[in-house]
Amino acid sequence: MxxxxxxxxxxxxxxxxxxxxxxxxxxxxxNMVVYKGEMVALMGPSGSGKSTILNLIGGLTPATKGTIKIDGVDTNGLSNEEMTNLRRDRIGYIFQHFNLLDFLTAEQNVVLPLLIQGIPNYEAKRKADMLLRELGLGSRIEHYPNELSGGQEQRVAIARSLITTPAIILGDEPTGDLDQASAYEVMSMFRRINREQGQTLLLVTHSEEIGALCDRIIRIDEGTIVETGLEEN
Ligand SMILES: Nc1ncnc2c1ncn2[C@@H]1O[C@H](COP(=O)(O)OP(=O)(O)OP(=O)(O)O)[C@@H](O)[C@H]1O
Ligand SMILES: [Mg+2]
Incomplete structure (x- = not known):
């Protein structure tokens, strides 16, 4: 098939x-492909281009040359507004440095993408609280980012990326600041949504253990893909 x-x-x-x-x-x-419903790890040394690739896919920075298709749509052909809409509606982005808004609580950070989509506040809050509880942050809902540990901030950023149930999740070291137990919990949550909702995930990681939990590993070195994890023809 x-x-x-x-x-x-x-x-x-x-x-x-x-x-x-x-x-x-x-x-x-x-040249690289991620198929629908896959959970793929992107691995490589520091400075090898992993974040750059995620930023290119997420439309945060333009490619100098080449084509990026998202679900069959060539992003070169999209206007800024169309790209913004595609990102808002289809992509969940977990940044390497969280990018939480300091003046908003954990809950307010998480509900924001839903509010932008026009979802009523009470419904957005219910969903956010559920996600935050699932990520072990039930007692941190009203806390501000500077009152949270690095790993807690990371989990708030994960909740924020998942709240709109995006078809594609781009995670830049989403478990990088977590202890092993929390990292495995987050990975099993990713796997569950991948199975239940068919979401496609591309996760940057430095950890071979985390990479091994994915369907395959794409390896990059000095800006070039050196292994796709696919059976080559
Ligand atoms: N905005 C920028 N301007 C100039 N050079 C940049 C910029 N962002 C990244 N680079 C350079 O591009 C290369 C790839 O960076 P990138 O952030 O993609 O690496 P990475 O694989 O994500 O590394 P790490 O594992 O340390 O996060 C590096 O040499 C970096 O210095
Ligand atoms: Mg990086």
Whole structure:
């Protein structure tokens, strides 16, 4: 059976500060596919281009060259507004540095994406509280980010990315700041939503143990994919 492609990168290059003395080729001619319903790990040394790839897929930075398709849609053909809508409606993004809003409580951070979608406040709050409790933060709902530990902030960021039930979840080291037990809990939660809701996940990790919990591992080194985890033809 032919598997459907959810994320398709074709000959993608990313050069930061192109033509300047501080030019960096972060991603070089990357070809990569993530199929619908897969849970894939993206692994590689520090500086190898993992965050850059996630940022490119999430439309946070434009590719210098190449094509990125999301669920068959070529993002090069989208206007800024269309890309923003696609990101809002289809993609959950867990940032490497959380990006929580300091002046909002844990709960307020988590409900925000739903409020932006026009979901009523009471319904958004109910969903947020459920997710936060599931992530072991039931007693931290009213806390502000600076009153939380790094691992707790990370779990708030995870709840925020999951609350809209996005078809695609991009996680930049989503378990990087968690102890082993919490990391495994988050991974089993990811696996559960992957099975139950068919969500597609692309997770950056430095941990081989976490990578092994995924369907396959894509490895990148110096901006180039060195292993796809697929049976090569
Ligand atoms: N905004 C930027 N401007 C210039 N260079 C950048 C920028 N962002 C990243 N880089 C460079 O691009 C390369 C890839 O960075 P990237 O953040 O994608 O690596 P990474 O694999 O996520 O690393 P880590 O595991 O440390 O998070 C690095 O050499 C980095 O210094
Ligand atoms: Mg990174």
């Amino acid at each position: 032919e598997r459907e492609e959810m994320l398709t990168l074709t000959n993608v290059h990313k050069i930061y500060n192109e033509g300047k003395s501080n030019e960096v080729v972060a991603v070089h001619d990357v």
